[in-house]
Amino acid sequence: MKDVIADLTFPTTCGSRILEGWRSPFEATAVRRLREAGALIAGKTTCDEFAMGSSTEWCAWGPSLNPADPARVPGGSSGGSAAAVAAGAVTMALGSETGGSVRQPAAFCGVVGIKPTYGRVSRYGLVAFGSSLDQIGTLGRDVASAARLLAAISGRDDRDATTLDRVPLGEPGPAPGSLAGTVIGVPREYFPAGLHPGVRAGCERALAALRGLGAELREVTLPHTRYAVPAYCIVAPAEASSNLARYDGARYGARADGGLADLRAMYRATRGRGFGAEVRRRILLGTYVLSAGYYDAYYRKAQRVRALIRADFARVFASGVHALFTPTTPTPAFTFGANLADPLAMYLSDVYVCTANLAWVPALSLPVGRDQGLPIGGQLIGPLEGEGTIIRVALALERALDGTAEVR
Numbered sequence: 001m002k003d004v005i006a007d008l009t010f011p012t013t014c015g016s017r018i019l020e021g022w023r024s025p026f027e028a029t030a031v032r033r034l035r036e037a038g039a040l041i042a043g044k045t046t047c048d049e050f051a052m053g054s055s056t057e058w059c060a061w062g063p064s065l066n067p068a069d070p071a072r073v074p075g076g077s078s079g080g081s082a083a084a085v086a087a088g089a090v091t092m093a094l095g096s097e098t099g100g101s102v103r104q105p106a107a108f109c110g111v112v113g114i115k116p117t118y119g120r121v122s123r124y125g126l127v128a129f130g131s132s133l134d135q136i137g138t139l140g141r142d143v144a145s146a147a148r149l150l151a152a153i154s155g156r157d158d159r160d161a162t163t164l165d166r167v168p169l170g171e172p173g174p175a176p177g178s179l180a181g182t183v184i185g186v187p188r189e190y191f192p193a194g195l196h197p198g199v200r201a202g203c204e205r206a207l208a209a210l211r212g213l214g215a216e217l218r219e220v221t222l223p224h225t226r227y228a229v230p231a232y233c234i235v236a237p238a239e240a241s242s243n244l245a246r247y248d249g250a251r252y253g254a255r256a257d258g259g260l261a262d263l264r265a266m267y268r269a270t271r272g273r274g275f276g277a278e279v280r281r282r283i284l285l286g287t288y289v290l291s292a293g294y295y296d297a298y299y300r301k302a303q304r305v306r307a308l309i310r311a312d313f314a315r316v317f318a319s320g321v322h323a324l325f326t327p328t329t330p331t332p333a334f335t336f337g338a339n340l341a342d343p344l345a346m347y348l349s350d351v352y353v354c355t356a357n358l359a360w361v362p363a364l365s366l367p368v369g370r371d372q373g374l375p376i377g378g379q380l381i382g383p384l385e386g387e388g389t390i391i392r393v394a395l396a397l398e399r400a401l402d403g404t405a406e407v408r
């Protein structure tokens, strides 16, 4: 499980020096449910510091490597979980999502990743990043394993008032042999002219397979998609700046001595030494967009944009579309260092995944082929509480498609 999820056996460091060696006095509800279901927890996996990143390169303890090509990143921030599943070290893994951190690494490593509807899984014991976006998600070597893991951790929890009051998800059924009667929307904003040719070829293969299964493909439009990354880059850091205030050396965090007489100096030394560059960038950005004078221009505006993105999805699903099919990422896994100096380039690897977090809808990534050996992920997005639908479509697609075949 990703090292942002609290358990009683291992340290919970969130990939950060500020929590080096910290042991949680309580366990996450997801972990308790797995333990009670008889699961064996093998260990904690590498993640970007406090789940902020898309490559695991921002982990204070060093990155994970992509089993498909060790010169490339596994994606992030749940990259260690995706790599562990892809390498065959475990059959399933827990990750977490704020803006695509389960699906993007799943795509880069060639495994399946599911982000459930917001509120489907308890966030109790998941270290908070962006509380209105965060969800624990699951990874598996195939759709059934990721879906089984999700079923085991889902359901209402009295310790998280944002959980949905629903019975837990059931175990996945067998792969349907036909998708007749299922309408799959293909949003044109996710297939721009400049899309990576290998990603496009993989998605076209998957769309042909869906058509072959009897599904109806329908072009749809989600016009506010282009504002998703900008809105995410305001909302997520804003919430992070508040959530990370607790790491001050007094409440949480390895205390640095800034001069005993001066509390502010102690805070400054603790946070300056404990947090890495990306976390500091987000705290600065988030504090800025929440400050008096900028709140209306940035944070409130981003929340309004978010409502429009949510309305885009609601309109498409109300029009009779059962699920959407898109690429998971704009490119296959990139090489180490490629995006480190350019935060915006790094954030743009989440352009197709962060929309579902902003809109709270469930989404899943599955392998649709390989381009020169590098895995390509296809994404299914469902309506609110539509996990059952996207899992059913994914099971059929997975059976109809060799997810390891070269796409061009």
Ligand code: GLN
Pocket (backbone or CB within 6 Å): 051, 052, 053, 054, 076, 077, 096, 097, 098, 099, 100, 101, 102, 129, 236, 347, 350
């Ligand atoms: N890569 C995104 C970010 O850095 C998403 C992270 C996540 O989903 N935890 O914010």
